[in-house]
Amino acid sequence: MIICITADGPDSGAQVQPRFGRAAYFVFADTEKGTFEAVKNPVADAQGGVGPRAVQTVIDHGATALVTGQVGGNAASAIQASGIRACAFKGQGTVSAALSAFLAGELPSLL
Amino acid sequence: MKIVVASGKGGTGKTMVAANLGYVLSRDRKVTLVDCDVEEPNLHLFFPAETVDEAVTAENPVFDPALCTQCGACGKFCRYGAITVLRDRVLFFAELCHSCGGCRIVCPEGAVTETGRAIGKVGTSHPLPGLTLVSGFLNEGEVQAPCVVRAARAAAGDYPLVILDAAPGVACAVMETITGCDLCILVTESTPSGLHDLALAVEAVRMLSLPAGVVINRSDGRDEAATAFCREHDLPVLMTIPFGREIAAIQNRGGLVARDLPGFTEKFAALYTDAVRLCGVKE
Numbered sequence: 001m002i003i004c005i006t007a008d009g010p011d012s013g014a015q016v017q018p019r020f021g022r023a024a025y026f027v028f029a030d031t032e033k034g035t036f037e038a039v040k041n042p043v044a045d046a047q048g049g050v051g052p053r054a055v056q057t058v059i060d061h062g063a064t065a066l067v068t069g070q071v072g073g074n075a076a077s078a079i080q081a082s083g084i085r086a087c088a089f090k091g092q093g094t095v096s097a098a099l100s101a102f103l104a105g106e107l108p109s110l111l
Numbered sequence: 112m113k114i115v116v117a118s119g120k121g122g123t124g125k126t127m128v129a130a131n132l133g134y135v136l137s138r139d140r141k142v143t144l145v146d147c148d149v150e151e152p153n154l155h156l157f158f159p160a161e162t163v164d165e166a167v168t169a170e171n172p173v174f175d176p177a178l179c180t181q182c183g184a185c186g187k188f189c190r191y192g193a194i195t196v197l198r199d200r201v202l203f204f205a206e207l208c209h210s211c212g213g214c215r216i217v218c219p220e221g222a223v224t225e226t227g228r229a230i231g232k233v234g235t236s237h238p239l240p241g242l243t244l245v246s247g248f249l250n251e252g253e254v255q256a257p258c259v260v261r262a263a264r265a266a267a268g269d270y271p272l273v274i275l276d277a278a279p280g281v282a283c284a285v286m287e288t289i290t291g292c293d294l295c296i297l298v299t300e301s302t303p304s305g306l307h308d309l310a311l312a313v314e315a316v317r318m319l320s321l322p323a324g325v326v327i328n329r330s331d332g333r334d335e336a337a338t339a340f341c342r343e344h345d346l347p348v349l350m351t352i353p354f355g356r357e358i359a360a361i362q363n364r365g366g367l368v369a370r371d372l373p374g375f376t377e378k379f380a381a382l383y384t385d386a387v388r389l390c391g392v393k394e
């Protein structure tokens with residue numbers, strides 16, 4: 001399973017970024033391979049239509065789950081339509097901590 | 112002749128100038144006022160009248176699920192984020208679409224066609240014998256203001272005298288309004304922030320090589336900064352409207368100072384002749 005976590009930096013030790021579309025990086029954790037792959041968010045500084053394009057990046061990297069703080073309306077529709085499971089990570093923490101919490105089933109559903 | 116009334120920022124009294132100018136000129140010639148501030152059209156509040164509406168539509172893509180292979184080309188192309196390609200279908204966000212037509216062109220399967228969708232309307236009325244009012248309205252949540260401006264301008268035509276009320280600022284919709292006009296009246300206040308925004312508007316007008324003059328509104332009599340700015344930028348000061356409780360009161364109830372306050376009919380008539388003369392435009 002591939003889980004996407006929105007982050008300020010490009011690795012598992014980076015802080016989770018709560019704003020989905022504006023996150024600098026998407027860190028993709030592959031639980032089968034035990035690897036982390038960071039992808040720079042191409043639309044972090046774009047003007048409009050950020051949400052759907054950010055969701056596209058998540059889909060294109062094969063994620064079936066997303067961990068972030070909050071998503072906008074268009075992003076929410078796109079996530080829902082894509083079948084990706086979105087979970088809320090509130091407060092501060094690293095990507096690894098968020099992943100552990102997700103895998104332990106501690107994170108509530110976001111949508 | 113097309114005269115556009117513009118300002119660097121909102122709340123300078125731009126619409127008031129356009130309304131009064133239109134009113135005064137309509138007494139002895141045919142004038143068309145065009146409200147191009149389509150996100151917040153206000154001119155009609157000065158001229159209540161029966162209106163005929165026409166829808167403004169924009170072309171939107173339609174994706175044929177039978178032909179689409181979810182290759183992702185359209186989503187990659189759309190820089191407005193209006194398309195997300197899912198594993199089994201394409202998701203389209205109509206209110207983000209700018210009708211560029213690109214997705215139809217890049218689709219390798221010919222799966223994209225286009226259809227019109229209403230994004231606003233243009234209302235036309237004849238509130239006074241010499242006056243036609245054309246107002247553009249952009250529906251809430253829509254982004255294609257320039258499209259509605261274009262429709263309003265087309266509905267107004269070119270003849271005989273057209274006065275356009277532009278949106279504040281220098282966004283795309285404003286450029287769409289200013290382009291092709293003969294003369295620009297810039298409305299400002301002589302505060303530092305007012306002059307800063309005026310400078311931006313002047314730049315836009317110069318870029319389109321449009322003759323321009325300035326109306327100083329809500330003047331407290333100390334307009335040195337504004338007049339110095341105009342001198343530096345070679346802009347004639349066409350009119351100075353004082354700050355006054357009476358003027359504000361008339362404004363607040365949607366009245367026209369040119370109709371309701373002595374002396375202002377002449378002032379606005381002079382604004383027109385001065386603008387034409389000082390800016391060197393042939394009538």
Ligand code: SF4
Nearest residue numbers: 189208209211212214
């Ligand atoms: S027409 Fe242009 S803006 Fe609209 S969805 Fe297609 S590519 Fe995007």
Ligand code: SF4
Nearest residue numbers: 179180182183185218
């Ligand atoms: S480009 Fe055409 S085939 Fe490819 S995803 Fe878009 S609509 Fe489908």
